[in-house]
Amino acid sequence: MANDAIIADLKKSIETWNVALCKEATQKAIDAKMSVSEIMDKGLGEGMAVIGQKFNDAEIFLPQVVAASKTMEVALKMLEPLMSGGSSANKGTVVMGTVEGDIHEIGKNVCCAMLRGAGYNVIDVGPDADSQTFLDAAEENDAKVLGGSALMTTTLEAQRELVIANNEDGKKYKCIFGGAPCSKEWCDEIGADGYSATGSEIIELVKSLM
Ligand code: B12
Numbered sequence: 418m419a420n421d422a423i424i425a426d427l428k429k430s431i432e433t434w435n436v437a438l439c440k441e442a443t444q445k446a447i448d449a450k451m452s453v454s455e456i457m458d459k460g461l462g463e464g465m466a467v468i469g470q471k472f473n474d475a476e477i478f479l480p481q482v483v484a485a486s487k488t489m490e491v492a493l494k495m496l497e498p499l500m501s502g503g504s505s506a507n508k509g510t511v512v513m514g515t516v517e518g519d520i521h522e523i524g525k526n527v528c529c530a531m532l533r534g535a536g537y538n539v540i541d542v543g544p545d546a547d548s549q550t551f552l553d554a555a556e557e558n559d560a561k562v563l564g565g566s567a568l569m570t571t572t573l574e575a576q577r578e579l580v581i582a583n584n585e586d587g588k589k590y591k592c593i594f595g596g597a598p599c600s601k602e603w604c605d606e607i608g609a610d611g612y613s614a615t616g617s618e619i620i621e622l623v624k625s626l627m
Contacts, residue, residue, distance in 0.1 A: 420449055424460045427492070431464025434484035436491055443492045453500050453534070454617035457527060461492055462615075465523070469597070489523055493530070500530035507538050509627045510560040512551055512590075514542035516575035521568035524596060527616040528564065535620040548575075548582035555590050562610075562626055564619070567596040577607040584608075591626040595619065 423445045430439035439461075446456045468485040471477045511532055515525050522544040529539045540554045551563045563583065567573050576594045583592055593611040594604050604612035613622045 420446075420451060420455075423449060423451065424455070427456060427460025428464040428467070430492075431461050431485050431488055432467045434481065434488045436488050439488045439492050440495070443495045447495065447499065453496055453531070454615070456492075456496065458615055458617065461489055465489060486523055493523070493526060497530055500534040508536045508624075509562075510538040510540060510555075510558050511562045511564055511623055512540045512542060512554045512558065512560045513564040513566070514546035514551055514554075515544040515566045515568070515596075516572050516579060517545060517547040518575055519567055519569055519572035520544045521566070521596070524568065524616070525564075525566040528566070528595065528619050531616040531620055532623060535623075537623060548579045551579055552582060552586055552590075560590060562591045562593060562623055564593050564595070564623075567594065567599055570598045573598055573603060576603075576609070580607050580609055593619075593622055593626070 423442055426438060426442035427446060429435070430442055443456070446460070465485065468477070468482055472482050513525055513529050515522050529541050532539050540558050540560065542550050542554050551565065554560065555563055563579065565576050565579050567576050576599065580592050583590055591610040593613070594609050595613050599612060601612045610626060611622045613619045
């Protein structure tokens with residue numbers, strides 16, 4: 418099966434929350450030795466973008482979004498060994514979480530897995546994590562970087578709060594942010610140390626800050 422067809426199936430499986438198709442297409446992608454970033458960015462992620470658009474346009478509702486994210490999670494589980502088996506070296510510690518008030522965590526989980534695969538020790542503080550939770554985890558684990566995900570325009574402010582809390586704490590850590598509504602401009606505005614649009618780019622970003 419050509420890679421284009423596999424990509425099309427990956428995208429379709431999320432759009433139609435078809436778990437069986439998702440498992441089959443993900444296995445085919447793994448067998449075809451496609452890169453995780455290609456599988457994510459061109460296939461599964463594109464499907465999720467369609468879901469987001471349809472939700473926005475009220476063509477589908479929350480249960481369908483939940484079904485699509487559960488489908489995505491099945492694929493992520495299958496991809497995990499590929500993402501975390503890359504290196505055994507510990508290049509430093511990164512605390513990752515989704516900021517306070519925001520329960521979206523698929524993108525954050527992708528970033529965690531990509532970073533682990535690249536040899537970083539990742540402490541995942543989960544979704545809906547307040548600034549103090551990030552700072553405590555960083556202190557306890559001697560981290561260098563805090564990564565905060567926000568998927569809603571309403572929770573972008575919590576990224577600013579994390580920068581402020583870090584500054585008040587002596588600016589010990591580098592703060593990086595991402596998530597669909599986040600941007601380089603926003604990160605500059607709030608005084609963050611970095612932004613990346615995808616889980617593939619986060620590796621270079623963290624490397625540049627370590
Ligand atoms: C899946 C989903 C859900 C799932 C989440 C499941 C889960 N376990 O995460 C469920 C159904 C639970 C959900 C709930 C809600 N959702 Co929702 N959801 C989505 C959806 C469709 C996809 C998000 C996703 O997983 N994308 C796939 C991943 C892989 O992409 P990503 O997150 O962007 O991550 C990549 C990059 O951004 C980057 N990245 C991500 N994080 C980080 C962090 C760092 C540090 C860096 C450097 C990079 C980085 O790398 C990632 C990998 O490449 C989006 C639509 C969209 N287009 O984003 C809406 C969306 C985010 N949801 C939305 C809403 C409104 C909600 C709800 C409020 C709905 C409701 N009425 O209850 C609740 C949220 C409640 C809360 N308090 O948080 C809105 C937000 C609108 C806004 N205000 O901005 C969106 C945009 C949908 C829409 N079009 O209206 N949602």
